[in-house]
Amino acid sequence: MGVHGESVLEKCFRYANAVFLGILALLMLLPLITVVSTSISSAVAVDMGRVFLWPVEFTTASWERILGREALWQSFGVTVAATVLGTGMSLMMTALLAYPMAKKEFALAKIISIGVIVTMVFRYPIIPYFLTLRDLGLFDSFWVLIVPHMIVAYNLIIMRTFFKELPIELEEAAQLEGCGYFQILFRIVLPLSKAVLATLGIFYAVMIWNQFMHPLLFIENQDLYPLQLRLRQYIVSAESIEMLVGDELPKYNATTLRAATIIFATLPIVIVYPFLQKHFVKGALLGSVK
Numbered sequence: 001m002g003v004h005g006e007s008v009l010e011k012c013f014r015y016a017n018a019v020f021l022g023i024l025a026l027l028m029l030l031p032l033i034t035v036v037s038t039s040i041s042s043a044v045a046v047d048m049g050r051v052f053l054w055p056v057e058f059t060t061a062s063w064e065r066i067l068g069r070e071a072l073w074q075s076f077g078v079t080v081a082a083t084v085l086g087t088g089m090s091l092m093m094t095a096l097l098a099y100p101m102a103k104k105e106f107a108l109a110k111i112i113s114i115g116v117i118v119t120m121v122f123r124y125p126i127i128p129y130f131l132t133l134r135d136l137g138l139f140d141s142f143w144v145l146i147v148p149h150m151i152v153a154y155n156l157i158i159m160r161t162f163f164k165e166l167p168i169e170l171e172e173a174a175q176l177e178g179c180g181y182f183q184i185l186f187r188i189v190l191p192l193s194k195a196v197l198a199t200l201g202i203f204y205a206v207m208i209w210n211q212f213m214h215p216l217l218f219i220e221n222q223d224l225y226p227l228q229l230r231l232r233q234y235i236v237s238a239e240s241i242e243m244l245v246g247d248e249l250p251k252y253n254a255t256t257l258r259a260a261t262i263i264f265a266t267l268p269i270v271i272v273y274p275f276l277q278k279h280f281v282k283g284a285l286l287g288s289v290k
Helices: 002-039 043-047 061-067 070-101 109-121 126-135 153-165 168-176 181-189 191-210 213-218 227-236 238-245 254-286
Strands: none
Touching: 002 254, 043 254, 061 070, 061 254, 070 109, 070 153, 070 181, 070 191, 070 227, 070 254, 109 153, 126 213, 153 191, 168 181, 181 191, 191 227, 191 254, 213 227, 227 254
16 A cells, blocks of 8 residues: 555656646747747837737748848858867867776876866956957867867866766776776767767757857958857847848848847757767766766
8 A cells, every 4th residue: 555655646646747847848948939939930020019928920031031141151161160160170189088987997087177176166357368369379260169179078077077986897898908097088988978978969069059259259340250149140230130131021021130140040959969968867876986
């Protein structure tokens, strides 16, 4: 009876938890749904405040307008290139540093770990940071979208912890076969670390895709504008909105164009994330700090 009663309670809790989380997820989706509806509604309906969760006077005029902007596609290409290159390079650099830090025989492991923790606690001052990157030749450079993000302290700790949990017997067997540390890392450790690599890959990709402060501080050449900076230009700058709208106001206006641009910028990450979600959850659990 006790066991049966306990299972009923657990079942009720599970259902209640599912309902609560479902309502919470729906509330979080409401703003996104509203933006989507705005982007495919007529300008008149939006100005009259008739659009909420469902498009009114359906039209794709706003999408046709923004998809015809060459500058937007150029920024999209810059962001895609920075995200792909940056994610790959960041995972490689993080792995190359995390692997020796996971080894007891590495004398500097504790010192480096303390240094990494210090960077998590104390933020860098903006002005010295700006001057340092400028002196390194990263001002108005495509690489400023990648290089400053190549190693993130939190991601480094997750990967180091994951490497520590791998069976040491595998590496010892490889060493008996004559493998060096680099061979062990690339032939044994990394192939066994797909879960944490997928997890950190999502972290790095989302961070680079959504970065805003670095391009705002370091990029003046509009040919190098990433998507988020172009998005800001369209949303915040009245001159850019005027340029977009021009003299045509029958089917779209500044509000519908802003909505369409926002969805355009967020859609790629939304599409990719579900395919990596199972790796994300597994990697986050396996690489969590005890």
